Amino acid sequence: MSAKQPDSKRGSSQGGALMRLTGGGPAQQTAxxxxxxxxLIGLLRPERRFxxxxxxxxxxxxxxxxxxxxLLGHATDLVVAGVVGRGMSSGVSKEQAIDGLREQGRGGVADMLGSVDFVPGQGIDxxxxxxxxxxxxxxxxxxGVFGIVQSRLITAIVQRTVFRLREAAEAKxxxxxxxxxxxxxxxDVLSRTTNDIDNIQQTLQQTMGQIVxxxxxxxxILAMMLWISPLLALVALVVAPLSVYLTKVVGKRAQGQFVQQWRSTGKLNAHIEETYTGYxxxxxxxxxxxxxxxxxEENDALFTAxxxxxxxxxxIQPMMIFIGNFSYVLVAVAGGLRVASGALSIGDVQAFVQYSRQFSQPLTQIASMSNLVQSGVASAERVFELLDAEEQSPDGVWVARQGALGQVSFEDVSFRxxxxxxxxxxxxxxxxxxQTVAIVGPTGAGKxxxxxxxxxFYELDGGRITLDGADIASMSRESVRSRIGMVLQDAWLFGGTIADNIAYGSENATRQQVEEAARMAYADRFIRTLPQGYDTVLEDEGSGVSAGEKQLITIARAFLSNPSILVLDEATSSVDTRTEMLVQQAMSQLSTGRTSFVIAHRLSTIRNADVILTLESGSIVEQGTHEQLLAARGAYARLYAAQFQEAATEPQ
Known part of the structure; x- marks a missing residue:
């Protein structure tokens, strides 16, 4: 063991990165x-055949x-022809009947009937x-049948697309x-991977088929309108540019608010999650x-946005309805004039009026979906920000654990x-x-x-770390971590049985090995007092067992992984004094033949360490055994005195 201290260093607290909500941007910022x-549309590319x-x-x-x-206009023409024909004398042709009307001075009626295919004397067919x-x-x-099949196909497309998006987010x-x-x-991260993806699914499901x-x-409809009457089609289309312009203007103003809406949703979720996790x-x-x-405050911000x-x-929708009604009036007046002039039949005008109403409906539907589309795109942007976040550096090659010794070297390492x-x-x-290496020092020293x-977990800014002579930067993270068993100060358990929690990370562990690891961690006794023993199901991050019992389970998990290097980050902070002594004995046995790093605030737990490192501001200021450091009367001795000696004070 050797340590070299750098010439100069500046202090900094570990984990000094400040929490920053992604949704903290200004409301005016647009997507x-x-x-x-x-x-977002590109996500549908794998489904192009469908x-x-x-x-x-x-x-x-x-x-x-x-x-x-x-066709209904043709039916109307048949009815009109029957009504007109029934009111005329038979035995004459259509042309003769129309000429007779002109001779009677009824030229307007004659012009109008010129477009009616009637037979004098013949009623409705x-x-x-x-x-x-x-x-x-x-x-x-x-x-309708084609529409149902289309709807089912769209549902399948959307579900598969969102399934892939969720997989991509999880992998990211x-x-x-x-x-x-x-x-x-x-x-906020949870909101991006749940609420925002759900919103994308809802947007695609509700808009994709409707837009198509x-x-x-x-x-x-435009083709049919042009076929019936290009002039009336021009009248119907005169208001279309106005619709497009107003939709664009209003939609652009709403766009920024949808972005802020989902940012506020993320901030509100963050507050709720933090509040009820630490309730x-x-x-x-x-x-x-x-x-x-x-x-x-957060709820009001979400309400406002x-x-x-x-x-x-x-x-947009009422605006489009108004414009559609205005177009309908223009078409009705122009169509009436065309019927009066005999240029169009009543059935054609009736069909055209229907088409003009139908023409405004898709425009209205597309406009009414603009809020869904903009909301979905705003959510998509948040998900894409997650997917585009800078990833950890490329992984190295897998290095097998066989023959791992546990030799560790830090060579001129720099990090911030x-x-x-x-x-x-x-x-x-x-x-x-x-060797068992204990690391002590004040908060923020870099332990x-x-x-x-x-x-x-982090990449170096300079220098390198080797494990059994191999630079860990050239090794895969999995191969590095497979050699290391780690027990954190904050015990973490997932929803599942106690046996599953102990076997976490050791997929092929047998029940006997799980129980043996629990006995080594002195957890077996309290586990067997539970109603279902090792099959007791833990929920809500281990509710139902005490903090100390949770820590024992995580220590048993580390024992089971059989690592060549053991890292204990204040691992006994949540157990009582008697249990602490038992765990220390078990860890002493476990550390035999293994390299151990022990981070401790309670110095009583590291007296038997081979070497104790005292860190201050990221540098090693002392190293030695417990007795050597006490005799040196340096930083370690001061920490020890602060914990185990009564400060003598004199009254002023």
């Missing part, structure tokens, strides 16, 4: 709507639907009318460095009122959490296999940082 929307099916089904269904009004009606009914039924979280989570609130159908309907502390310190006030976003988007605040500078340290660097 990259076009880029995020394009990327998307072609959606387009074909939509095209066929819309074609059947838009044919209906034209009910058979022909019935055939047309049945044909229209069949078309609408077929269109595993590739993010620990420093990312130092700078993000846990509630609406666009195809616009094309089909006991909130109650203990009487912080309920302050917590409730913070909730009200949500209200503004929905209110702005809600203007924040670029402008150095923490560890030029640290050199050599640990031989089988936990040292083992975090060994675990490759």
């Amino acid at each position: 990259d709507f076009k880029g995020s929307a394009k990327r 998307l072609y099916g959606v387009l074909i089904l939509g095209l066929v269904g819309v074609s059947l639907t838009v044919t209906g009004p034209k 009910l058979g022909a009318v019935g055939q047309v009606v049945l044909l229209v009914l069949a078309l609408y039924v077929a269109s 979280l595993s590739r993010l460095p620990l420093s990312y989570f130092d700078k993000q609130s846990r509630g 159908t609406s666009l195809l309907s616009l094309v089909g 006991a502390l909130v109650k203990a310190y009487g912080h309920e009122d302050e917590s409730a006030e913070t909730f009200r 949500g209200f503004r976003a929905q209110a702005l988007s809600g203007i 959490y924040e670029p402008e605040r150095p923490l560890i500078e030029g640290l050199t340290l050599s640990v031989e296999p089988g 936990t940082t040292l083992v975090n660097l060994l675990m490759r």
Whole structure:
């Protein structure tokens, strides 16, 4: 064991990265709507074959639907022809009847009837009318069937797409460095991976099929309108640019509010998660009122952003309805004039009026979906920010554990959490296999940082760390961590049985090995007193067992992993004095032949360490055995005296 102290260092607290909520940007900041929307659509690329099916089904269904009004217009013409023909004398042709009306001075009526295909003396052909009606009914039924199949296909496309997105988000979280989570609130990260992805799913489900159908309907209806009367089509389209312009203006104003809405959602979730995770502390310190006030502030911010976003988007649909009604009036007046002039039949005008109403409906539907689309794109941008976050450096190669000795070297290591605040500078340290190394020092000295660097939770700014002579930067993180068993100060358990928690990370462990590890950690006795023993199910991060019992379970987990290097970060801080002594005996046996790093605030736990390192401001200021450091009367002796000696004070 050797240590070299750098010439100069500046102090810094470990873990000094401040928590920063991603949603902390100003409300005026807008999303990259076009880029995020394009990327969101790109998520559907693996489903392009099925998307072609959606387009074909939509095209066929819309074609059947838009044919209906034209056929109904023909039925109207048959009825009108029958009514007109029944009122005229038979035995003359249509042309003769119209000429007779002109001779009587009824030229306007004659012009109007010029477009009616009537036969004088012949009434309504009910058979022909019935055939047309049945044909229209069949078309609408077929269109409905195609719509149902299209809807089912869209559901499958959306579910598979969101499934892949969730997988990508989960995989991304595993590739993010620990420093990312130092700078993000846990509630906001959870909101991105749950609420935002759910919102994307809802947006795609509710808008994708409707947008496809609406666009195809616009094309089909416009084609039918141009076929019936290009002049009336021009009249109907005169207000279309106004619709597009107003939708764009209002939508752009709502866009920023949707971004802020989901940011506020993330901040609110972060507060709720933090409050109810530490609810006991909130109650203990009487912080309920302050917590409730913070909730009200965040909730008000979410209400304001949500209200503004929905209110702005809600203007679009009534606005489109008004413009559609205005277009309808223009078409009705122009169509009446065309009928009066004989240029169009009543049935054609009736069909065109229907088409003009239908033409405004897709526009209105698309406009009314703008709030969903903008909300979905805002959520997509937040998810893409997560997916685009800088990942940890590429992994090295796998190095097998066979023959691992546990020799560790820190060579001129430098590290800082924040670029402008150095923490560890030029640290050199050599640990031989089988040694127990205790690390002590004041809070913020860099004790936990040292083992975090060994675990490759963070990457070095300078120097290197070797494990059995191999640079850990060239090894895969999994191969590095498979050699190290770690017990943290804050015990972490997941929902599951006690046996599963002990076997966490040791997939092939037998029940006998699990119980043996628990006995070594002195956890077997209390486990067997539980109702279901090792099969007792723990929920809510280990509720139902005490803090000390949770720590014993995590220590048993480390024993079972059989590491070549053992890291104990204040591992006995939550156990009673008797249990602490038992655990110390078990760890003494476990450390035989293994390299152990023990981070301790209670110096009574590290008296038997082979070497004790005293850290201050990221540098090793002392090293030696317990007796040697006490005799040196340096930093370690002062820490020891502060814990175990009564300070003599004289009255002033």
